[in-house]
Amino acid sequence: MPRRTRPTINQVAEAAGVTKSSVSRAFTRPEMLSEETVRKISAAAERLGYVPNRTARALSTGRHGNIALIVPDVANPFFPPLIRAAQSEADRSDYCVFLGNSDEMPKQEDKLIGRFGGQVEGFLLVSSRLTDEQIVEHAARRPVVLINRDVEGIPRVLIDSASGVTEAVEHLASLGHKKLVYVGGPRGSWSNKQRRAAVRRSARALGLEVGVIANEYPAFEAGRRVVPNVLASGATAVIAFDDLTAQGMLAELLDRGVSVPEELSVVGCDDVLGATTYPSLTTVSNRSIEAGKTALTLLVDALENQAAPDVRYVLNTNIVVRNTTGKART
Amino acid sequence: MPRRTRPTINQVAEAAGVTKSSVSRAFTRPEMLSEETVRKISAAAERLGYVPNRTARALSTGRHGNIALIVPDVANPFFPPLIRAAQSEADRSDYCVFLGNSDEMPKQEDKLIGRFGGQVEGFLLVSSRLTDEQIVEHAARRPVVLINRDVEGIPRVLIDSASGVTEAVEHLASLGHKKLVYVGGPRGSWSNKQRRAAVRRSARALGLEVGVIANEYPAFEAGRRVVPNVLASGATAVIAFDDLTAQGMLAELLDRGVSVPEELSVVGCDDVLGATTYPSLTTVSNRSIEAGKTALTLLVDALENQAAPDVRYVLNTNIVVRNTTGKART
DNA sequence: CTGTTAGCGCATTCAT
DNA sequence: ATGAATGCGCTAACAG
Numbered sequence: 001m002p003r004r005t006r007p008t009i010n011q012v013a014e015a016a017g018v019t020k021s022s023v024s025r026a027f028t029r030p031e032m033l034s035e036e037t038v039r040k041i042s043a044a045a046e047r048l049g050y051v052p053n054r055t056a057r058a059l060s061t062g063r064h065g066n067i068a069l070i071v072p073d074v075a076n077p078f079f080p081p082l083i084r085a086a087q088s089e090a091d092r093s094d095y096c097v098f099l100g101n102s103d104e105m106p107k108q109e110d111k112l113i114g115r116f117g118g119q120v121e122g123f124l125l126v127s128s129r130l131t132d133e134q135i136v137e138h139a140a141r142r143p144v145v146l147i148n149r150d151v152e153g154i155p156r157v158l159i160d161s162a163s164g165v166t167e168a169v170e171h172l173a174s175l176g177h178k179k180l181v182y183v184g185g186p187r188g189s190w191s192n193k194q195r196r197a198a199v200r201r202s203a204r205a206l207g208l209e210v211g212v213i214a215n216e217y218p219a220f221e222a223g224r225r226v227v228p229n230v231l232a233s234g235a236t237a238v239i240a241f242d243d244l245t246a247q248g249m250l251a252e253l254l255d256r257g258v259s260v261p262e263e264l265s266v267v268g269c270d271d272v273l274g275a276t277t278y279p280s281l282t283t284v285s286n287r288s289i290e291a292g293k294t295a296l297t298l299l300v301d302a303l304e305n306q307a308a309p310d311v312r313y314v315l316n317t318n319i320v321v322r323n324t325t326g327k328a329r330t
Numbered sequence: 331m332p333r334r335t336r337p338t339i340n341q342v343a344e345a346a347g348v349t350k351s352s353v354s355r356a357f358t359r360p361e362m363l364s365e366e367t368v369r370k371i372s373a374a375a376e377r378l379g380y381v382p383n384r385t386a387r388a389l390s391t392g393r394h395g396n397i398a399l400i401v402p403d404v405a406n407p408f409f410p411p412l413i414r415a416a417q418s419e420a421d422r423s424d425y426c427v428f429l430g431n432s433d434e435m436p437k438q439e440d441k442l443i444g445r446f447g448g449q450v451e452g453f454l455l456v457s458s459r460l461t462d463e464q465i466v467e468h469a470a471r472r473p474v475v476l477i478n479r480d481v482e483g484i485p486r487v488l489i490d491s492a493s494g495v496t497e498a499v500e501h502l503a504s505l506g507h508k509k510l511v512y513v514g515g516p517r518g519s520w521s522n523k524q525r526r527a528a529v530r531r532s533a534r535a536l537g538l539e540v541g542v543i544a545n546e547y548p549a550f551e552a553g554r555r556v557v558p559n560v561l562a563s564g565a566t567a568v569i570a571f572d573d574l575t576a577q578g579m580l581a582e583l584l585d586r587g588v589s590v591p592e593e594l595s596v597v598g599c600d601d602v603l604g605a606t607t608y609p610s611l612t613t614v615s616n617r618s619i620e621a622g623k624t625a626l627t628l629l630v631d632a633l634e635n636q637a638a639p640d641v642r643y644v645l646n647t648n649i650v651v652r653n654t655t656g657k658a659r660t
Numbered sequence: 661c662t663g664t665t666a667g668c669g670c671a672t673t674c675a676t
Numbered sequence: 677a678t679g680a681a682t683g684c685g686c687t688a689a690c691a692g
Contacts, residue, residue, distance in 0.1 A: 006447070006471070008685055019663050024687060034661060054448040055394060056685030058385045059668045064449075069429075074414045080405045087404065087431045096445055099399075099429035101417045115426055118336075118384040119394075119449075220604070247606060274550070276577060278608025338669060349679050354671055364677060386669030389684045448685095 007048040016044035027052050054096075058119070067299060068116040070100035070109060071126045072186070076218065077272040078242065078288060079126065082147070085292035086124060093300045104186055104217065106130050113138055122299050125149065126292075129188040143302040145295045149190045150312070155302065157295045157313045161191060161269060162198035164284030164317030168239055168267045169202040171282075171319055176328040177237040177265065181211040183226050183249070185218045185241030192241055195269060199239055211235060215245065223248020227256070236264065236328045243268035247277055250324070261326030271320055279323035287315040337378040346374035357382055388449070397629060398446040400430040400439060401456045402516070406548065407602040408572065408618060409456065412477070415622035416454060423630045434516055434547060436460050443468055452629050455479065456622075459518035473632040475625045479520045480642070485632065487625045487643045491521060491599060492528035494614030494647030498569055498597045499532040501612075501649055506658040507567040507595065511541040513556050513579070515548045515571030522571055525599060529569055541565060545575065553578020557586070566594065566658045573598035577607055580654070591656030601650055609653035617645040 013020040018037065025032050026041040033041075044050075058064035069086055071079045083099065090097045098116050102109035106129045113123065122143035128135060132151050138144055139154050146156035172180060182199040185192035196212060203210040213229050215222050223245040230238050230249065240246035246268030253260055260266055260279055268283035275281075294313055302309075343350040348367060355362050356371040363371075374380075388394035399416055401409045413429065420427045428446050432439035436459045443453065452473035458465060462481050468474055469484050476486040502510060512529040515522035526542060533540040543559050545552050553575040560568050560579065570576035576598030583590055590596055590609055598613035605611075624643055632639075 010685080020686075021664080021688090022662060024685095025662085028687075032661070037661080051444055051447055053685050054445075055385055055388045056448075056668090057687075059389050059670090060685080060687045062668080064385060066428075066449075074417065075410045077407065077410075080407075080410050083429070084404045084431055087429070088433075091431075094445070096428050096449070098396075098426055099413070099417070101414055101421075103418075114381070115424070118381065119396075119426070251605065273606065275581065276603065276608075277606055340669080350670080351672085351679060352677090354669095355678085358671075362677070367677080383669055386684095387671075389669080389686090390671045392684080 006053070007050045008053070009050070012041065012045050012048055012050045015048060016041045063121060064119055065094060066096045066098060066120045067122050067124060067296075067303075068098040068100060068113070068120040069124045069126065070102055070112055070128070072102050072104045072109075072129060074099070074101050076244065078270050078286065082126065082288040082292035085289040086296040089293050089296040090300075095300065102129060104129060106134075106188065110134065117141075121303050124295055124299055126295075127189060127191065129186065143299060145299040145302065147291050147295050153310055155295075155298045155309060155311045155313075157291045157298070157315070159191070159287055159291050159315050159317065160194075161284055161286075161317050162194050164319050165195050165198040165239065165269065166202040167319035168282075168284055169199060169206065169208070171321060171325065172237045172239075172265060172267070172328075173206045173208060175237075175265065175326060176330075177208065178328065179209040179211075179233075179235045180237040180239060181213055181230055181233045181235040183213045183223075183230065183238060183240045183245055184215050185245070186216060189241075195239075195241060215241065218242045219244050220248040220251070223250075224252040227252040230264075231256075231258070237267070237325070238264065239267045240269060242270045243273045243277075243281060243283055246281055246283070246324075247273060250277055250279075250281070260324050263329055265325040265328070267319075267325060275322060277324075282322045282325040283320050285317045285320050287317065290315055336383070337380045338383070339380075342371065342375050342378055342380045345378060346371045393451060394449055395424060396426045396428060396450045397452050397454060397626075397633075398428040398430060398443070398450040399454045399456070400432055400442055400458070402432050402434045402439075402459060404429070404431050406574065408600050408616065412456065412618040412622035415619040416626040419623050419626040420630075425630065432459060434459060436464075436518060440464065447471075451633050454625055454629055456625075457519060457521065459516065461518075473629060475629040475632065477621050477625050483640055485625075485628045485639060485641045485643075487621045487628070487645070489521070489617055489621050489645050489647060490524075491614055491616075491647050492524050494649050495525050495528040495569065495599065496532040497649035498612075498614060499529060499536065499538070501651060501655065502567045502569075502595060502597070503536045503538060505567075505595065505656060507538065508658065509539040509541075509563075509565045510567040510569060511543055511560055511563045511565040513543045513553075513560065513568060513570045513575055514545050515575070516546060519571075525569075525571060545571065548572045549574050550578040550581070553580075554582040557582040560594075561586075561588070567597070567655070568594065569597045570599060572600050573603045573607075573611060573613055576611055576613070576654075577603060580607055580609075580611070590654050593659055595655040595658070597649075597655060605652060607654075612652045612655040613650050615647045615650050617647065620645055 009020045100112035126147040270286040271283045339350045430442035456477040600616040
């Protein structure tokens with residue numbers, strides 16, 4: 001039965017017949033020691049099962065090798081692949097990552113940042129619901145990298161869904177649609193603003209009529225609830241803030257006997273469902289994995305080089321045509 | 331522009347005209363101080379924006395208020411809801427949670443545990459791929475709670491998919507199926523063993539013939555790849571380790587022109603896809619949210635009370651009949 | 661190359 | 677009720 005308290009640097013030192021300085025060096029800057037000594041120490045450490053105490057190390061160096069990743073909703077399928085990508089990138093650089101879930105609430109997000117504050121070197125804020133001012137303030141304290149949030153002066157990775165949304169509108173126009181609606185997402189969402197603007201802009205350019213329907217929480221059930229409004233709008237095509245919302249709409253439309261795409265064309269956004277809906281959903285591609293990986297690399301860079309470059313990394317998207325879009329009903 | 335280094339206990343002490351001992355007490359055991367002093371200190375702390383340094387506190391007390399949550403694959407839809415539930419439960423008790431992704435690899439899982447080791451008070455291991463011995467060893471060092479892993483002596487929450495799987499087999503039998511196959515999951519997975527055993531046991535009890543097809547990584551593509559073997563087996567129904575695998579099979583079957591459920595009945599497991607596949611998938615319910623919440627409560631209990639009760643918390647499941655199961659072809 | 665010394669920021673005896 | 681002193685485990689000058 002192993003003891004509950006882990007061996008310390010001192011025990012290793014004693015076991016190896018050196019002082020703790022040497023043990024410390026063996027783990028941080030082995031090139032300063034003779035190979036012989038390093039070997040001795042490694043052997044002793046191995047034998048005792050010694051692992052450096054990160055907390056103690058952090059107190060001494062001010063660096064704990066931790067970063068915090070905060071997302072609005074872990075369970076929203078848009079985020080897990082991004083989280084996973086960020087994780088494995090962090091792993092490569094030996095960082096541990098705290099995960100925070102803001103539940104789409106600015107207050108909760110702020111609270112989490114405070115709680116993590118003391119023990120992380122930097123933050124990766126995904127689709128942050130904070131205000132620009134709050135973000136700037138936090139960024140003044142320690143490095144922050146943003147995903148899908150465009151704040152001047154703060155390194156950010158933006159998935160430009162506008163490009164894909166524009167393609168979607170063009171696609172619908174080419175199918176003969178004259179009137180469409182956009183079903184929105186969270187108020188504080190940068191992606192939502194961007195998508196809504198892209199729909200409006202491209203629709204106007206093509207001479208289409210466009211309405212907007214508000215919808216705060218992006219989820220299956222919310223998609224169902226919004227259907228009556230969509231139907232009442234008289235539009236022949238709808239673009240939803242995300243796939244989840246679109247999926248909910250699809251289910252509700254099926255229940256109401258409204259056939260897709262014959263009576264109504266539906267376009268999602270983020271391509272998180274793949275071809276798994278029925279009919280398979282026409283949507284806008286997402287590049288969340290690249291975004292997660294890139295953002296984390298940016299953050300690590302900022303941490304290692306002390307400098308946070310003012311990068312604005314944009315990832316374009318495309319429309320993915322599947323089977324929920326078709327010719328406009330006449 | 332706020333300074334980048336946070337104020338320390340000493341600065342607060344000086345500002346308040348007391349020693350750091352008093353400041354420390356003001357934050358941990360204010361009842362030991364006069365109200366007057368506490369007020370003075372609080373005011374000074376407030377003014378300076380002082381927040382206790384968790385790292386320093388941890389080094390001194392051995393308690394950092396962090397826990398680690400390790401899952402095989404964040405991007406597997408089974409886990410996010412569980413993670414979310416565990417998160418919010420941790421939040422209620424003011425714990426920060428590290429998230430680790432083992433990529434289904436025991437070695438990676440072990441590495442993560444080591445890396446977190448120094449800075450967490452306990453672990454929540456979900457669907458751990460480690461050996462019993464490894465788990466016991468880690469549990470000897472600090473509190474561990476398991477989800478979907480049944481190791482004697484270690485607090486664990488088990489989602490009993492056997493009950494649901496058994497119902498599934500009975501369901502298939504009642505539809506006239508005589509021969510079925512089980513498409514497996516990860517080798518180290520407790521759930522996989524449990525499901526496979528349940529299929530065999532109940533099939534035998536009902537006089538059905540049953541084959542097993544191995545399949546290491548539970549994912550959409552793996553589901554597609556396994557289809558030829560399933561078809562070759564001559565079975566009229568298949569039960570898959572999880573919904574993802576089943577979904578991949580559905581896609582491949584569609585591509586091959588094999589109609590479901592007319593020619594082949596398909597049952598998934600975990601109900602992570604809801605009714606979103608086509609045809610909508612018959613599956614076994616999951617209770618991952620309750621599992622996450624319960625496990626985290628158990629862990630916090632173990633941390634606060636020093637004692638890890640040997641609980642074995644079992645959550646039963648049921649079959650959810652949708653549209654991928656039908657009468658056996660004749 | 662390696663040992664000695666002094667903290668990092670805080671909690672916690674032990675005094676007073 | 678409060679102050680002084682010690683140590684948590686480790687890194688980082690500073691010597692030699």
